[in-house]
Amino acid sequence: MHPLTGDARLPRYQQLRDHMVMQIANNRWRPGEAIPTEAALAAEFDMSVGTVRKAVDVLVAEGVLERQQGRGTFIRRPQFQSSLFRFFRFETANGERVVPESRILAITAVPAPSAVAQALGLGAQAEVIRMQRIRLLGAQPVLAEEIWLPRQPFQALLEVDLDSKGPLLYPIYEHLCGQVVASAEETLTAEAVDAVHGRLLHLPADSPVVVIERLARDYAGKPLEWRRSRGHAQHFRYRIDIR
Amino acid sequence: MHPLTGDARLPRYQQLRDHMVMQIANNRWRPGEAIPTEAALAAEFDMSVGTVRKAVDVLVAEGVLERQQGRGTFIRRPQFQSSLFRFFRFETANGERVVPESRILAITAVPAPSAVAQALGLGAQAEVIRMQRIRLLGAQPVLAEEIWLPRQPFQALLEVDLDSKGPLLYPIYEHLCGQVVASAEETLTAEAVDAVHGRLLHLPADSPVVVIERLARDYAGKPLEWRRSRGHAQHFRYRIDIR
DNA sequence: GTTATATAGACATATATATGAATTTGAGGG
DNA sequence: CCCTCAAATTCATATATATGTCTATATAAC
Known part of the structure; x- marks a missing residue:
């Protein structure tokens, strides 16, 4: 469990979104790879799964991530x-x-x-x-x-x-x-x-x-x-x- | 409180979205007008506010509705x-x-x-x-x-x-x-x-x-x-x- | 009458929890 | 070795609830 680094005045789901964009930009995960599960992210950043889902929702809407029910959530490779x-x-x-x-x-x-x-x-x-x-x-x-x-x-x-x-x-x-x-x-x-x-x-x-x-x-x-x-x-x- | 008419196999938030598209197409509300509050819709269709919000989220993402915090949710007039x-x-x-x-x-x-x-x-x-x-x-x-x-x-x-x-x-x-x-x-x-x-x-x-x-x-x-x-x-x- | 201030209404954020559906994994049976 | 089926994993749906923020309106003070 470690804290988010972003602007603490922003909603937590936005902070998590920003944090994940940084992680992706810094190649923590490569295109095509799965990110940790929602439960794992919730534990890592000490927030509820609902808040994690909201952050992931934003990144999916932005086209950065892709969900696959039952499999996981993946870094999308731009086509x-x-x-x-x-x-x-x-x-x-x-x-x-x-x-x-x-x-x-x-x-x-x-x-x-x-x-x-x-x-x-x-x-x-x-x-x-x-x-x-x-x-x-x-x-x-x-x-x-x-x-x-x-x-x-x-x-x-x-x-x-x-x-x-x-x-x-x-x-x-x-x-x-x-x-x-x-x-x-x-x-x-x-x-x-x-x-x-x-x-x-x-x-x-x-x-x-x-x-x-x-x-x-x-x-x-x-x-x-x-x-x-x-x-x-x-x-x-x-x-x-x-x- | 009255029931949704759509395909009951779909998720309830999708049914509500479909229902609201019909209401808009049939001029229940005009462009620029506010739709009922989230609480009112939840009561009208007997579902939780969270589910109503999800349906509204979809319509906002589709550009049909527009939220204004503190004021209400409005039919968006395409520009x-x-x-x-x-x-x-x-x-x-x-x-x-x-x-x-x-x-x-x-x-x-x-x-x-x-x-x-x-x-x-x-x-x-x-x-x-x-x-x-x-x-x-x-x-x-x-x-x-x-x-x-x-x-x-x-x-x-x-x-x-x-x-x-x-x-x-x-x-x-x-x-x-x-x-x-x-x-x-x-x-x-x-x-x-x-x-x-x-x-x-x-x-x-x-x-x-x-x-x-x-x-x-x-x-x-x-x-x-x-x-x-x-x-x-x-x-x-x-x-x-x-x- | 004008300006603060308080209040109510409406959406926004956050958490907790339960259940369903799709996928993967692995144990057993043939 | 292969197939089947059950269990575990993971995202999807749905509900309930509490608190924060923004807007508009009503009230009080000047």
Whole structure:
């Protein structure tokens, strides 16, 4: 039994929620693992099971945890393959979803442009890794991405052959660099394609492209990656539910 | 004290939630009004306050109700001005948000095209109201909308001067037709503008436009309106949070 | 009449307890 | 070795109760 460290003026269930977010951010439990049972947490923090449940309710609503009746409560692994591919529908001729292949055009360490440094919360001339890649369906390019990462925790990316590790970057970040992407903010807009991206995407001049900018964060909210993706507008379809 | 009518195999808090959704859909309470207190509901349905709170929790999470400590629990009025204007940023030169004016180009009753009938859940040749309008910032058209409504509950719209009642339709639906929009689903995509909409929006050929299709429903989930809006891509910027 | 103050009403937090339902584990039987 | 079934574990539902906090209203003081 040990005490909560947070702001004692807050409700106890909020204190426990904050405490658990910290524990998750500090890797006390890994994604996919079970947290202690409600009874164990109640004993550990000397509160009733009802209060523990309320704290867990909040984290479930926030998408951090996932309950399974009879099994336990688990750290949820964010499903980012669904994120980008909720928007872009890449399908084969017979209609099944596919993840486009990845071809990396360049990956280098450079001083951060000011916009990137600001997005990632870095100092003015911090070193960042810049990656350019193309996503392809067969021979057809469908998405052009530029990706920026702080150099320090992601140094290892410069020393391996990324194309051999599959098209999804976030599992690579986790296994190679120990960085877990937990949430992201995206901004979405459309524009007429410029000359450079028209060539990359095999699009005629002035074709409409969708532009998605994404800032990905870890469990503690620290920015890990900033990227900008441009894709064919025909492939783009996004659905929103209001209220 | 009277019994719940729903499926008795469901948890009681779910039964109460379902019951209250029906009451709201049947206008037992209007948007903005307070529902009975937790103690009163507990007495009315012969359950504990804790169970009532859980049912209310669900409706609050769904955005149907809104709690105010010390005052009561209220039917939430959806804020749809924020919906479209979370996507499109219409601002004056000095940066303040504005709602574009509305000019209705046409409003007529016609047999429903099959796609519209399907979206609205109507029979094959049901009568619908078709409205075309342009949204303007000063002299500049920024949005072209086509709006489809089932004729029966919205007949009154054909008999008044809509342009004199301001640019927001949902308050008009509520006051003139007694129809309250409670939720909506939107689908978002981009395309190159066609000749007709290029003329309407004063855009050169092949400019990128964002297309938003919306199906609006009442509290019971019945479709009330289907619309398709096209707007300048430059004005469009949408932000999403993913976990 | 205006301003404090007290009170009542309503939701918020917290605990305790009992029972139900889904899952896992492990003992026995074949 | 495999299958079945019972028991233990864990979350889900439901109730009861006490106290705190916020709001609105009524009362008292000036």
